[in-house]
Amino acid sequence: MKDADITPILQKSLDGQDLTVTEIEALLAAEDQNSVARLFEAARTVKTQYFGNKVFLYGFVYFSTHCRNNCSFCFYRSSNTDSVRYRKTDDEILELATSLEDSGVHVIDLTMGEDPLIHNDNHYNRLTDLVKMVNNAVDIPLMVSPGAIPERLFPVLMENGADWIACYQETHNMELFKKLRPDQDYEFRLNQKKWADKYGLLAEEGIMIGVGESVKDRADSIDTMRGLNVNQVRAMSFVPQENTPMSVNSPSPFIEELKAIAVMRLVHPKNLIPASLDVEGVAGLKTRLAAGANVITSIIPPRKGLAGVAQHELDIDDGGRSVEQIEAILDDINVKIADKYEYINLIESWKNSKKAGVSL
Ligand code: SF4
Secondary structure, three states: OOHHHHHHHHHHOOOOOOOOOOHHHHHHOOOHHHHHHHHHHHHHHHHHHOOOOOEEEEEEEEEOOOOOOOOOOOOOOOOOOOOOOOOOOOOHHHHHHHHHHHHHHOEEEEEEEEOOOOOOOOOOOHHHHHHHHHHOOOOOEEEEOOOOOOOOOHHHHHHHOOOEEOOOOOOOOOHHHHHHHOOOOOHHHHHHHHHHHHHOOOOEEEEEEOOOOOOOHHHHHHHHHHHHOOOOEEEEEEOOOOOOOOOOOOOOHHHHHHHHHHHHHHHHOOOOOEEEHHHHHHHOOHHHHHHHHEEEEEEEEOOOOOOOOOOOOOOOOOOOOOHHHHHHHHHHHEEEEOOOHHHHHHHHHHHHHHHHHOOO
């Protein structure tokens, strides 16, 4: 793809017009250095228009690494006997959540695998009680990443203090979904985002880059997300994990994730877009922010025995994923951490729009 080919598409996007799927695909397919640089520049322009030079920080509490599923790409799949397995106690979860709040994050993300002790109709109370407990202990919003749960739990989680639900499809190509998430129901998972919207919760949708999808599949995913009314969209590179069926797959070049972030910024200009520390650690932060991301996710307190998702050890115990480390990097690139109330006001306005039935 040469420069001339994407210029009108970039301009159309900068003019605030919606892009077609074909145009989204053309941007994702850009390869020459100049085109890609202009794609990132356009994404930064749009980000600055809506969010200035501010970023938001998400603290990550992976409280159970047990999982009943067997996703082909995932280190925590049920059949991986080498996987790190733990369940944090209430006291441990509270200590982690409050220390993350004290460190200055805007959100606590409570994440679990589909732990069979919780993913059981009689035991979802453990999840809702846990959300209530953390909500009573901290004064910042909560994201919950519980896997795919029954519809009836959405209003209950909201009543107990959840603001966000995160549940990633990873691909919107159904054949590929079956390979990535064997024995899981595509529609049931997609409904998680629809049910969040229906009951007034904010939702995050995400794709994985480099799992066998085509550029067209990526474009379809970014387009599909428009119809889900989600407020946060993420693209994350596949990183091969030991003892999984995809351990021998080649890792995805990070530039593909960066292009997806930039195109997401153009297609979803008002949404939050994460720069995940789970892929390259803090070393990959600047490039992701320069591609249009405005949320830093997977901030983890050091030396608390916690795991990450895509990379279970990367930069965690040496404090590389702490707010202090991140602040030093942001100072270098003139990016500011938003005030706590800027974040709260933003998500409250989104939640109020949902209540009023306004599509953003
Ligand atoms: S991706 Fe999630 S659901 Fe799939 S095996 Fe890993 S922890 Fe379980």
